[in-house]
Amino acid sequence: MSFNWPILSVLIWLPIFGGLAVIAIGEHRPSLAKLLALAIAGLTFILSITLFTAHDATTAAMQFVELRPWIETFDIFYNLGVDGFSIPLILLTTFFGVLVVIAGWEVIQVKVNQYMAAFLVMEGLMVGVFSALDAMLFYVFFEAMLIPMFLVIGMWGGPRRVYATIKFFLYTFLGSVFMLIGLIYLYIQSGSWSILEWHQLPLSLEVQKWLFLGFLAAFSVKVPMWPVHTWLPDAHVEAPTGGSVILAAIMLKIGGYGFIRFSLPVTPDAAAALDWLIITLSLIAVVYIGFVALVQQDMKKLIAYSSISHMGFVTLGMFIAFAVFQNTDNGRGAALGVEGAMIQMISHGFISGALFLCVGVLYDRLHSRMIADYGGVANTMPWFAALAVLFFMANAGLPGTSGFVGEFMVILAAFQANFWYAFLAALTLILGAAYSLWLVKRVIFGEVANTNVAQLKDINAREALVLGTLAVAVLLVGLWPEPLVNLMHASVEQLLQHIQQPKFSVPGI
Amino acid sequence: MNSANMLLAAPEFWVLTMACVILIVDLFLSKERRGIIHMLAMLTLVFAAIMTLRSDYASDGARSALAFSGSFIRDQMGDVLKLFSFLILGIVYIYAKFFLRQFRMFRADFYTLSLFALLGVMLLISANSLVMVYLGLELISLSSYALVAFDRDSRIGSEAAMKYFVLGSMASGMLLYGMSMIYGATGTMDLYQVSLAVKSIGSHDPLLVFGLVFLVAGLAFKLGVVPFHMWIPDVYQGAPVATTLFISSVPKMAAFAMAFRLLQTGLGDMQTDWSQMLSILAVLSIILGNLAAIAQTNIKRMLAYSTISHMGFVLMGLLPGTAAGFGAGMFYVIVYSLMSAAGFGMVVLLSARGVEADKLDDFKGLNQRNSWYAAVMAMVMFSMAGVPVFVGFFAKWMVIKAALDAGLMWLAIVAVIFSVVGSFYYLRVVKLMYFDEPVTESNIDVPVDFRAAISLNGILMIGLGIFSSSLIAVCMASFGA
Numbered sequence: 008m009s010f011n012w013p014i015l016s017v018l019i020w021l022p023i024f025g026g027l028a029v030i031a032i033g034e035h036r037p038s039l040a041k042l043l044a045l046a047i048a049g050l051t052f053i054l055s056i057t058l059f060t061a062h063d064a065t066t067a068a069m070q071f072v073e074l075r076p077w078i079e080t081f082d083i084f085y086n087l088g089v090d091g092f093s094i095p096l097i098l099l100t101t102f103f104g105v106l107v108v109i110a111g112w113e114v115i116q117v118k119v120n121q122y123m124a125a126f127l128v129m130e131g132l133m134v135g136v137f138s139a140l141d142a143m144l145f146y147v148f149f150e151a152m153l154i155p156m157f158l159v160i161g162m163w164g165g166p167r168r169v170y171a172t173i174k175f176f177l178y179t180f181l182g183s184v185f186m187l188i189g190l191i192y193l194y195i196q197s198g199s200w201s202i203l204e205w206h207q208l209p210l211s212l213e214v215q216k217w218l219f220l221g222f223l224a225a226f227s228v229k230v231p232m233w234p235v236h237t238w239l240p241d242a243h244v245e246a247p248t249g250g251s252v253i254l255a256a257i258m259l260k261i262g263g264y265g266f267i268r269f270s271l272p273v274t275p276d277a278a279a280a281l282d283w284l285i286i287t288l289s290l291i292a293v294v295y296i297g298f299v300a301l302v303q304q305d306m307k308k309l310i311a312y313s314s315i316s317h318m319g320f321v322t323l324g325m326f327i328a329f330a331v332f333q334n335t336d337n338g339r340g341a342a343l344g345v346e347g348a349m350i351q352m353i354s355h356g357f358i359s360g361a362l363f364l365c366v367g368v369l370y371d372r373l374h375s376r377m378i379a380d381y382g383g384v385a386n387t388m389p390w391f392a393a394l395a396v397l398f399f400m401a402n403a404g405l406p407g408t409s410g411f412v413g414e415f416m417v418i419l420a421a422f423q424a425n426f427w428y429a430f431l432a433a434l435t436l437i438l439g440a441a442y443s444l445w446l447v448k449r450v451i452f453g454e455v456a457n458t459n460v461a462q463l464k465d466i467n468a469r470e471a472l473v474l475g476t477l478a479v480a481v482l483l484v485g486l487w488p489e490p491l492v493n494l495m496h497a498s499v500e501q502l503l504q505h506i507q508q509p510k511f512s513v514p515g516i
Numbered sequence: 517m518n519s520a521n522m523l524l525a526a527p528e529f530w531v532l533t534m535a536c537v538i539l540i541v542d543l544f545l546s547k548e549r550r551g552i553i554h555m556l557a558m559l560t561l562v563f564a565a566i567m568t569l570r571s572d573y574a575s576d577g578a579r580s581a582l583a584f585s586g587s588f589i590r591d592q593m594g595d596v597l598k599l600f601s602f603l604i605l606g607i608v609y610i611y612a613k614f615f616l617r618q619f620r621m622f623r624a625d626f627y628t629l630s631l632f633a634l635l636g637v638m639l640l641i642s643a644n645s646l647v648m649v650y651l652g653l654e655l656i657s658l659s660s661y662a663l664v665a666f667d668r669d670s671r672i673g674s675e676a677a678m679k680y681f682v683l684g685s686m687a688s689g690m691l692l693y694g695m696s697m698i699y700g701a702t703g704t705m706d707l708y709q710v711s712l713a714v715k716s717i718g719s720h721d722p723l724l725v726f727g728l729v730f731l732v733a734g735l736a737f738k739l740g741v742v743p744f745h746m747w748i749p750d751v752y753q754g755a756p757v758a759t760t761l762f763i764s765s766v767p768k769m770a771a772f773a774m775a776f777r778l779l780q781t782g783l784g785d786m787q788t789d790w791s792q793m794l795s796i797l798a799v800l801s802i803i804l805g806n807l808a809a810i811a812q813t814n815i816k817r818m819l820a821y822s823t824i825s826h827m828g829f830v831l832m833g834l835l836p837g838t839a840a841g842f843g844a845g846m847f848y849v850i851v852y853s854l855m856s857a858a859g860f861g862m863v864v865l866l867s868a869r870g871v872e873a874d875k876l877d878d879f880k881g882l883n884q885r886n887s888w889y890a891a892v893m894a895m896v897m898f899s900m901a902g903v904p905v906f907v908g909f910f911a912k913w914m915v916i917k918a919a920l921d922a923g924l925m926w927l928a929i930v931a932v933i934f935s936v937v938g939s940f941y942y943l944r945v946v947k948l949m950y951f952d953e954p955v956t957e958s959n960i961d962v963p964v965d966f967r968a969a970i971s972l973n974g975i976l977m978i979g980l981g982i983f984s985s986s987l988i989a990v991c992m993a994s995f996g997a
Contacts, residue, residue, distance in 0.1 A: 034887075077987045078910075081917075121887070144724075147904035154898060157943070161951040170949055173943055180939055181905075186933035187926075191917045243948050 013073050013437050014057055014270075015087040018097065019135045022104065026127030029120050035390060037119035041112060044123035048104040051130065055101040058094050064493050067091065067501035069140060069203070077144070083200050086141040089253075091498030092267050094350065095491060099356045100137065102480075104130040107249040109473050114248065114371055115163060116142075120165060126154040126249060133257055138420055142190045142200045145220065145268075146183070149225075149261065153179055156250065163247040171245035173240075175397055180239040182228035184194060186269075189221030193273070204274040215277035222270045229262030233292040234287075234407075235468050236315045241309035244376070248367030251307065255314050256360035259316040260352045263321045267345075267502065271325065275506035278329065285326040288429045292319030297438030301445070306369075306376045309446060310362045313402060314434060317355045317414075323432060324348030324417035328503060340423035345499045346492055347416025353486035353491065354409035354484055361398040361477040366392070368470055373459050378449050382456025387463040391440050392451045394474045399447045401481050403440040409484035524590045527567040527598065528638050534560040535631035542624035550622055554613050558626045560799055561609075563604045568598050579996075585683040587645035588708050591777070591875050593846060594641045594996035599635055600850050604765050604857050605630065610969040611861040612758035614962055618758065618869050621667060630762055631665075633659035637770040643777055644800045645705045653691070653738065656770060657684050660763050676754025678955040683737070683747045691734025698782070707782040719786040728786055731778055732793045737826045739771045742800035749808075754822035757872055760816060760865045761860040764823055765853040768830075772849040776842060786836040794835040796811030798881030799930055806938035816874045818941060819859050822900060826852045832931060833915040834883055836922030844914035845994035850987070851899075851980070853912040858896045858973040865889060865962055865970060879945055881954025889960060890949045892974030899977040907980040910988070937976035 026046030032040045062070050069088030077085040089097065107126050115122045132155070135148035153176055160172035194200055197208045210218070226237045239259075243251050271278050278285075293316050295387050300312035325348045328341035368391060369384070372374055385392035403409035406416075414435065422427035466474065484491060539557050545552060571590070580591035597994030605637060609627075616622040643649040661684065665677035687710025699705060701723040702713035714724065737744040752760050779790050812818035828853070833845025841858075866873035866882075873879075883890040899906035902913075912935060918927045962970075 030887075076985075078988055080985070080989045081914075099569070119881075121883075147909075150904045150909075154903065158948075158950055161947060169947055172942070172951075173947065176943060177940060178938060181936045184936055187913065188916070188920070188928055188932060191913065191920050191928075195917070195920060 009354060014054065014234065015071050015134070015138045018051060018055055018058075018101065018130045018271060019087075019138070021054070021131070022047055022127040022134075022148065023049075023131035024370050026124035026131070027438070028405070029124040029127060032120050034118060034120055037455055040120035043109050045105070048101075048108045048130065049125055049495040049511065052101040052105050055098055055134075059091065059098060059494075062094055062357060062494075063083065063090070064091070065497060066111065066180075067497040070293065072140070075349055077141070081143075081194070081200075082198065084141045085144060086201065086493060087138045087144075088140045089138050091495035094493060095135045095353050096257075096264055096351065098243075099260070099353055100130060100133045100257050100486065103197075103253060103356070103360055103372060104361070106364075106473050106476070107252055108332060110252065110367065111247070111249045112469060114367070116395070118162065119148065122249075125159050126253065129155040129253060133261070134315065136261055140202050140403055142193070142202050142205070144200075146187060146190060146204070150180070152258070152261075156254065159250045160242060160246045163277045164245040164250070166245075168245040169182060171241040171296070174238045175242040176248050178228050179225075181233070183225040185221045186225035186481070189218045193218065197458075200287040206505065208273070209272065209510050212280065215274040215511070219274040219277035219281060226262040226265035226270065228260055228286070229265065230318050231262070231315060232288045232319070233296060234288075234317070234507065236292070236296070238307050239315060240311040243314075244305060244307045253485070254381060255310070256356040258381045259318055262316070262357060263325070263348065263352050266297060266322065266325050269350075271506050272502060274510075276509050276511055278506065282326045282329040285322055286428065287498065288329065289319040289323035289326070293323065294431055294437050294438070295465055295501070296507060297435055297442070300442045301438065303442075304378055306378055307363070307365045308376075309378075310359060310366065312471075313362075313439065313442060314355065314359050317351065317359070317402075318437070320351050320354075320414055320417050320435070321348045322419060323428075324351060327417070327420050327424050327428065328506070330428070331420060332507060333424075335423055340420050342499050343416045343423075343500065344420030346495060347413050347420060349413075349495050349499070350488060350491060351413030351485070354413050354481070356411055357480045357484065358401045359397055359475055361394075361481065362402060363479070364473060365395045365398060368474075369468060372463055374475055375384050378446060380457070381450040383453045384451045384463065386455050391466045392410060392455070394478055395451060396447055397478055398474075399443040401485070403443040404436050407485050408483070409481045409488070412485060412488045422509070441447075451453075488491075521581075523640075524571060524581055524583040524992035525588055526571065528642075529629055530567060530637060531560060531564050531638065532634045535628050536633065538624055538631065539628045542628075544744070545624075550624065550949075551719075553624045556611065557631065558606060559608045560631065560878045562588065565602045568595055582644065584648075586708065587648045588639075588642050589644035590642060590766060591994070592990075594773065595772050596990055597641050597773055597846070597850070598638055598993060600853065601634065601641075601766045601769055603636055604853050604908045605762070607857050607861070607973055608758075608761045608765060608967050611639050611761055611857070611864045614755070614966050615758045615864045615867060617962050619667070619866060622681070622760075626663070626666060626758065629663050632719070633663070635764065635915060637766055640770040641773040643774070643782070646699060646707070647705050649778060650688075650695065650772065650776055652694060653774065654688060654737075655972045656767050657688065657953055660684075660759075660767070663759040663762065664751055666759055667756045670754075670756070671829050672754040674916045676751045679754075679970050680747050680751045687734050687737030690730045690737070694727045694730025694732075694734060697723050697730065701727060707777060709783055710782040714783060714785045719789065720823075723988055724783075724786065725789060726788055729781060730794070732790060733785075735771070735775050735778065736797050737769070739775065739830070740824055741797045741827045741831060742824060745801065748824055748940065749820040752778045752823070752957065753814055753816045753874070755939050757816070757860055757867065757874070761857060761864070764819070764856045764860060768823075768827070768856075769849050771843060772830060772834075776845075777828070780837065780842065784837070791835040791837055794831045795924070795927060798828045798976060799837060799927065801825055801831070802931055802934045806934045806941075809938065809941045812941070813876055815861075815863060815873050815876050815879070815967075817947070818876065819856065822938070822941070823852075823856065825934070829912060829915050829931065831929060833918050835919050836916065836924070838921060839995040840992065841915075841918035842995040843946055843988075844911075844918045846994060847988060847991040848911040848915055850991070854973065854976055854980075855896055855900050855908060858892065858970065858977065859900070860974060862889070862893045862896065862971050865960060865966070876945065876948060877955065879948045880952040882949040884954050886960050889970070893949060894946050894972055895977040897942040899981070901942040902935050903939070905981045906977050908977070910981060910984045914988070
C-alpha cells in the first residue's frame with residue numbers, strides 16, 4: 008500500500024530525536040522537559056492511529072513499506088513494514104508511551120529530563136522492533152532497547168536496582184547473541200537479510216532445529232518462559248513504576264512477537280517437531296508460576312509472576328497450532344490459538360500495565376509494596392479501589408474484560424489439541440482468581456489496617472486519567488474484540504497456511 | 517628506482533623531516549612557547565594526510581604501487597590505515613597535551629618520539645619485504661619504550677618500560693629468527709617473491725613451518741594476544757596515560773597490517789597452518805582477556821585486558837584467510853583504535869592536577885558531575901561491549917560472520933558467549949557513572965579543543981555505527997571483497 012509520507016520512520020525517529028531534545032533541555036527546567044516529552048509522546052500516539060485507520064485489513068502483505076539501502080556491502084536494508092501482527096503492538100507501544108510520561112509526572116524528582124528522554128528513546132526503538140523487516144535492523148533495535156531500560160532501572164529503581172538491572176541486561180544479551188549467530192547463518196545461506204525472504208528459504212530439519220533453538224534462546228528470555236524467567240521478578244520489583252509498566256506491557260510482547268515473526272515462519276518444521284517443548288514450558292509457566300504467585304508477599308513480585316504465568320498463554324496459543332493440525336482438519340482451532348495469543352498479548356499489556364500503575368499509586372503514598380502493610384484501602388481510597396478491583400478481576404480472567412477473551416480462545420484451541428493441555432491451562436482461571444482476589448481481599452478490602460492507610464488520599468486527576476483510560480481499554484477489548492481480531496485475521500490465516508508447508512521437502516537440501 | 521617511485525613515500529619523508537624539525541625547533545623555544553610544538557605536530561599530521569590522499573599511484577588502474585625495489589608498497593589498505601593513524605594520533609595529541617600540561621611533562625620529546633613511532637607505523641603498514649617489516653617494527657618499539665618511561669620520576673613507569681623493553685626485544689628476536697629461516701628457505705626478502713617461493717617449495721617444508729611458528733610468536737607479542745600478553749597490563753598501567761593512549765591505539769593498526777602482509781602476502785599458501793595457530797591465540801585471548809578484566813579495579817588495567825580480548829577478535833577476522841575476513845579485521849582494528857583512544861581520553865579528562873584518575877571509582881557519579889562526558893564514556897563502553905547500534909557491534913558481527921563463513925561455528929559461539937561475559941565489566945563502568953554517587957564534586961574543566969575532540973570521538977561511536985556503510989565498503993574493497 009502506498010502512502011505519501013514515511014509514517015513508520017516518523018514513529019521511530021520522532022520519539023528518539025524528541026528524547027534527545029528533552030535531554031538537551033537540561034536538568035534545571037524539569038517542567039519544560041515534562042511538557043515537551045508529553046507533547047512528543049502525544050503526537051507520536053496520534054500519528055500512530057493513522058496506522059489503524061489507513062491500513063488494509065484484507066491482506067496479509069506488509070503495508071506502509073519503506074525500503075532504503077543501509078549497509079550495501081552486506082545487503083542490509085533499512086526496511087520497514089507492518090502487518091496485522093505488528094500494528095496492534097505498535098499502537099500499544101505508542102499508547103503506553105503517553106501513559107508513562109503522565110505516570111512519572113510528579114513521582115520522578117531527580118534527572119527528570121533523562122528519565123523522560125529514556126522512555127521516549129525506548130518507545131522509538133520498540134516501534135522499530137515491531138516494524139523492522141530486515142533482520143539486522145530488527146536485531147539492532149532489539150538490542151539497543153536494552154540500554155535505556157538498563158539505565159531506567161539502575162537510576163530510578165529501588166534498593167537492589169544495580170543487581171536487578173545488570174541481571175536483566177546480561178540475561179537478555181546472552182539470549183540474543185545466540186539468535187545473532189542464527190541470523191548470520193541465515194544470511195550466509197540466503198544472501199539476504201529480508202525476514203520475508205527467509206520465510207520462503209528452504210532449510211533442512213536439522214538446521215531448522217538449531218536455528219529454532221537460537222531464536223528460542225533470545226525470545227524465551229524476553230517473554231520470559233520458565234525456567235529463564237528469574238530476571239523478571241527482580242527487574243520488576245526494583246524498576247520505577249514507569250519501567251515496570253513498559254517492561255510488562257511492551258517488552259515482554261517483543262518475545263511473543265519474535266516467535267511469530269521468526270520462529271514460526273522461518274523454521275516451521277522445527278517448530279512442529281519441538282512444539283512439545285514449548286507447550287510443556289508454557290504449561291509449567293501457567294501452573295507452577297501461578298502457584299509461585301500465590302505465595303508472594305510483595306505486590307510487584309506477585310504481578311511479575313502473574314505476568315509470567317499469563318505470558319505462558321501466549322506461547323501456548325502460538326504453538327498449540329501444530330497439535331491442533333494433527334487432530335483436526337480445519338484450521339479454525341489453530342487460528343483460535345494464534346489469535347488468542349495475540350489478543351492475550353494486547354490484553355496483558357493493558358492489564359499488567361494498569362496493575363503496576365496501581366501498585367505505583369500505593370507505593371507513592373506509603374513507600375511500601377508489601378501486602379502486609381496494607382488493608383482496607385477501599386475505605387480511604389474508594390475511586391482507586393474501584394479501578395484496582397476491575398484490573399485485578401481482569402487479571403483473573405473475568406468475562407467482559409480483555410483478560411477473558413485471549414485466555415478463553417487459547418483454552419478452546421487447547422481443547423482441540425489435547426484435553427489435558429486444556430485442563431492444565433484452564434487451571435489458570437482458578438489460580439489467577441486465587442492470587443488476584445486474595446491480594447484484593449488483603450490490600451483493598453477489610454478493616455483499615457493501620458494509621459498509614461487511614462491517612463491515604465484518593466487518586467488525583469492525573470492518576471484517575473491514566474487508570475481510567477486503561478479501564479476503558481480493558482473493557483473495550485473485553486466486550487468488543489472484533490476490530491482487533493479483524494485487524495490480524497488475514498495475517499493469522501497466512502501464517503497458518505505457511506507453517507503447514509514443510510520447508511525441507513525441496514530436493515537437494 | 518626513479519623519483520616517481522620516491523614520491524610514493526612522500527608522507528613518510530614528510531613525517532621524518534618534521535620529526536627532526538620539531539627536535540631542533542624545540543631547542544630555540546622557551547618553556548612558555550612550547551604550544552608551538554603541538555601546533556607543528558598537528559600540522560605534520562594534516563599535511564601527511566593530504567599527501568596520502570593526493571598521490572595518484574592508482575590512476576593507471578593499478579591497485580598498488582611499489583617503491584624502493586619492491587620493499588615498499590602503497591595500496592588502499594595501507595592508505596586507509598595511515599589516514600586513520602593520522603586522525604587518531606591527532607586526537608591523541610589533543611588529549612595528551614592537556615595531560616602533559618597537568619603533569620608538568622609538556623616537553624617536545626613526547627612529540628618527536630611519537631612522530632618517529634608514527635613513521636614506524638607508516639613503514640610497517642607499507643612494508644613489502646621482511647627487512648622493511650623489521651625496520652618499521654623496531655622504530656615503533658624503540659620509540660614506545662622511551663615513551664613508556666616518559667615520566668622519569670615514576671617508579672612503576674620505569675619498571676613498565678624495563679619490562680616492555682626486555683620482553684619486546686625477545687619478541688623482536690623471535691620475529692627476526694623466524695624471518696631468517698624464511699629467508700633461508702626461500703632465498704628472498706621480498707614478500708611477493710617469498711610467496712612465489714613458498715608455492716614452489718610447498719608449504720610443508722620444515723624450515724618454513726619453523727619460521728612461521730617464530731613469526732607468529734613475534735606477531736602475537738606485538739598484537740598482545742594470549743599467551744604473549746603479559747606485558748600489556750603492566751605497561752598500560754605503568755605508562756603515563758598520554759603514552760598508554762598512544763601505544764594502545766595507533767600501533768595496533770600497524771600490527772594488523774604487519775600480520776596481513778607477513779601471513780597473507782608472504783605466506784598465504786600456508787594459510788591452513790597459521791589459521792590454526794591464530795585460532796588458538798584468538799580463543800585464548802577472548803576468554804582470558806574478558807575474564808581477567810572483570811577482576812580489575814584500575815581502569816587502565818581493565819582496558820588493557822579488554823584490549824587483549826579485542827585483539828583476539830581481530831585475529832578472528834584474520835584467520836579465515838578470506839578477503840571478507842581481512843576486511844572485517846581491518847574494520848575492527850580501526851574501530852578498536854578509536855574506542856581505545858576515547859576510553860583513555862576519558863581517563864585523561866578526569867585526571868586532576870598531578871593525580872591520574874586511573875581507578876574505576878574515579879568514574880563514580882560522573883553523570884551528576886557532567887552528563888555529556890558520562891554519555892560519551894557510556895557510548896564508548898557500550899561500543900566496546902558490542903551493543904548495537906554502536907560501531908563496536910558492527911565490528912564484532914563482521915568478524916563473527918567471517919568466522920561463520922569459514923565454517924568455524926565453535927569459534928563464533930565462544931566469541932559471542934565471552935562478549936556477553938565481557939559486557940559485564942563495561943556495564944560496571946556505566947553503573948559507576950550513572951547509578952552511584954560522586955566521590956568528588958570538583959569541576960571538570962578542560963580546554964575547548966579537548967572538549968571538541970572527546971565529543972567527536974564519542975559521537976563517532978554511534979555515528980560510525982549508524983553510518984557504517986561507507987567505512988565497511990572501503991575496508992572490504994581494500995581486499996577486493
